[in-house]
């Protein structure tokens with residue numbers, strides 16, 4: 001809570017082209033808080049460097065991610081939209097929280113295990129302490145709710161544990177946040193292997209639908225999507241491919257699984273996949289045209305970055321100095 005207002009906070013890494021997983025699992029759920037809550041949505045460039053990045057691409061994607069936030073309907077007058085590295089309190093609080101986070105806790109994080117298997121030549125300390133930087137992001141703003149996809153739930157739960165531990169020693173420091181996981185869209189799977197999460201870092205571009213893919217590409221990717229044996233459109237654990245497509249269709253149309261099963265009764269996978277492709281392309285068209293306008297105005301995006309960083313810094317500074325005082329760091333006035 002900040003004063004009387006509840007707070008929503010979330011972040012997205014500018015580490016690749018954003019996918020419909022990022023959109024359905026996270027970004028499109030941010031807006032619902034804009035009216036009632038104080039909201040902070042961050043482009044987390046410091047998290048992105050836990051894996052090697054090409055500087056020019058990281059810079060470009062930072063602009064793009066901010067533009068995409070706005071294109072997805074986040075009004076910068078109602079939401080604080082900013083870039084993590086422009087608010088130095090994140091890195092400072094992360095160091096402090098490192099001293100309140102156990103080696104064993106970080107070792108249990110499944111994302112760390114996955115990423116260190118994938119980047120075996122670069123298992124750096126930042127990859128390991130990534131969740132404490134994420135906890136700092138969240139706790140700096142006295143956050144109540146964190147809308148994320150299911151893959152981030154474990155990190156938000158660790159953040160809760162850290163906040164509770166800190167509060168036990170230094171009462172009243174942090175609001176303890178709750179993860180909010182969308183019921184549909186919490187885990188969109190790869191189109192090539194529906195047992196794997198759809199991921200922006202997937203090397204197979206056909207496995208992933210990007211928010212900015214053009215209409216033909218979207219339809220082609222869905223046509224090629226791996227489906228299951230049989231020909232019936234039915235939501236079931238033994239049909240992971242079809243079930244994933246049904247989830248996507250349900251997110252974009254608001255239809256329940258029963259309604260979708262009914263709609264495609266007697267029709268084959270071909271009709272169904274085409275419908276999913278067309279619906280997705282239609283839904284993304286508005287986001288894409290808005291995005292193109294925003295991205296063309298670099299100066300406008302930079303002005304937004306500056307404004308967002310100033311707004312965020314105000315709250316971040318308040319929480320950090322409260323923490324420093326509690327810890328016994330000398331405060332000069």
Ligand code: TYM
Nearest residue numbers: 010011012013021022025026044134148149186187188198
């Ligand atoms: P990131 O950049 O990997 O993903 C951004 C958001 O998209 C969600 N997501 C998905 N949801 C459903 N299906 C998928 N296939 C899918 N892929 C990604 C993620 O769950 C996430 O919500 N550590 C975070 C970024 C972060 C953050 C934070 C989030 C940094 N600080 C503070 C919340 C609060 C990450 O790497 O997300």
